[in-house]
Amino acid sequence: MPARARLDVDERRRQLVALGLELFSSRAYDEVSIDELAAAAGISKGLLYHYFPTKRDFYVATVRAAAAQLVERTSTPSTGDPLERLRMGLDEYLDYVMEHEKPYSALLRSGVGADEEVARIVDETRDALCARLVEGVPLEAQGPLVRIALRGWLGFVEAATLDWLDAKRRVKREKLRDMLASVLMKAIESAV
Amino acid sequence: MPARARLDVDERRRQLVALGLELFSSRAYDEVSIDELAAAAGISKGLLYHYFPTKRDFYVATVRAAAAQLVERTSTPSTGDPLERLRMGLDEYLDYVMEHEKPYSALLRSGVGADEEVARIVDETRDALCARLVEGVPLEAQGPLVRIALRGWLGFVEAATLDWLDAKRRVKREKLRDMLASVLMKAIESAV
Numbered sequence: 001m002p003a004r005a006r007l008d009v010d011e012r013r014r015q016l017v018a019l020g021l022e023l024f025s026s027r028a029y030d031e032v033s034i035d036e037l038a039a040a041a042g043i044s045k046g047l048l049y050h051y052f053p054t055k056r057d058f059y060v061a062t063v064r065a066a067a068a069q070l071v072e073r074t075s076t077p078s079t080g081d082p083l084e085r086l087r088m089g090l091d092e093y094l095d096y097v098m099e100h101e102k103p104y105s106a107l108l109r110s111g112v113g114a115d116e117e118v119a120r121i122v123d124e125t126r127d128a129l130c131a132r133l134v135e136g137v138p139l140e141a142q143g144p145l146v147r148i149a150l151r152g153w154l155g156f157v158e159a160a161t162l163d164w165l166d167a168k169r170r171v172k173r174e175k176l177r178d179m180l181a182s183v184l185m186k187a188i189e190s191a192v
Numbered sequence: 193m194p195a196r197a198r199l200d201v202d203e204r205r206r207q208l209v210a211l212g213l214e215l216f217s218s219r220a221y222d223e224v225s226i227d228e229l230a231a232a233a234g235i236s237k238g239l240l241y242h243y244f245p246t247k248r249d250f251y252v253a254t255v256r257a258a259a260a261q262l263v264e265r266t267s268t269p270s271t272g273d274p275l276e277r278l279r280m281g282l283d284e285y286l287d288y289v290m291e292h293e294k295p296y297s298a299l300l301r302s303g304v305g306a307d308e309e310v311a312r313i314v315d316e317t318r319d320a321l322c323a324r325l326v327e328g329v330p331l332e333a334q335g336p337l338v339r340i341a342l343r344g345w346l347g348f349v350e351a352a353t354l355d356w357l358d359a360k361r362r363v364k365r366e367k368l369r370d371m372l373a374s375v376l377m378k379a380i381e382s383a384v
Contacts (some may be wrong), residue, residue: 109311119301143363144359144362144363145363145367145368145371147355147359148352148355148356148359148363148368148371149352149371151351151352151354151355152348152349152351152352152355152371152372152375153348153351154351155347155348155349155350155351155352156344156345156347156348156351156375156379157344157347158347158351159343159344159345159346159347159348159350160340160341160343160344160347162343163339163340163343163344164340167336167339167340170336171336171337171340175337176337176340178382179337179340179341179344179379179382179383180344182378182379182381182382183344183348183375183378183379183382186374186375186378187348187371187374187375189374190370190371190374190375191371
């Protein structure tokens with residue numbers, strides 16, 4: 001394939017993924033049909049299948065893009081008060097979740113089925129977030145329990161956030177965020 | 193069906209579930225065949241299907257029994273120092289997980305597929321554990337954030353435990369247990 005045509009395919013894929021992010025942000029995987037995706041993109045079903053052989057391929061690409069967005073959005077300046085940076089990161093995380101409530105719930109409840117590739121993306125995203133969090137821990141204190149504490153804390157964040165969404169957010173985001181931040185501080189303190 | 197025959201069926205089912213608990217405790221769902229289950233029970237495949245129409249029915253019954261065991265085993269005396277009782281309950285929890293490492297990992301990673309009934313059992317088990325934990329919180333302090341904190345903490349326990357198992361338990365059980373206990377105390381303190 002000539003370089004130019006290849007570039008066009010990549011660019012077209014990116015555009016379709018951007019559209020997928022939009023459509024899947026308010027509705028679950030099962031609720032969006034291929035017909036609707038093609039119609040929204042203004043292309044035929046046949047052409048959509050040319051870029052993504054199956055609906056699941058398209059969905060996986062969308063999940064991968066959403067994960068990259070989440071990691072990007074929650075990154076904070078590398079200087080400044082650690083607690084303040086943590087709270088900023090958590091604000092971004094909770095904002096992102098509120099904007100993508102449906103796919104967030106579906107993904108973390110495995111509502112889309114046991115798709116190994118999706119599970120791997122979720123796990124790699126947790127790794128990326130852990131890698132960032134561990135930067136805040138002094139190198140000499142980074143024993144095996146610290147990694148367990150960070151993974152545990154992400155489990156706390158996810159479970160608490162799901163419950164918060166279910167409870168129709170009867171709790172202010174700031175209160176949830178502050179609790180999440182205190183728990184991380186305590187977890188690291190107990191682990192080093 | 194006469195009452196006596198009915199009783200026999202129930203009793204036979206219980207025996208088969210006990211066998212399932214044993215077989216599934218060391219191996220994942222996919223690794224145990226119906227042939228093997230029938231052979232281990234000393235009955236024909238046809239008879240096994242009489243008690244459980246599908247392998248999944250049998251598996252679901254086993255998961256339900258395992259969940260009940262876990263809730264039972266982690267119950268502690270209703271009097272005494274709360275922190276001490278929490279640590280006792282966590283010791284039992286981690287012991288149980290160590291004895292059922294494979295199904296625990298498979299279940300919580302949704303490795304058995306998106307089985308709604310299994311997912312519901314997992315969720316009801318979390319509810320039962322939360323209900324017990326909330327007893328330790330003064331009634332006037334049981335706002336909506338407390339429930340979120342407890343569900344979040346269970347997410348912490350599960351994610352940390354999975355990571356601890358993956359890390360081939362390079363961390364002593366007691367250190368993990370103490371971290372889990374401190375995190376719960378902090379989570380409740382932040383939530384009330």
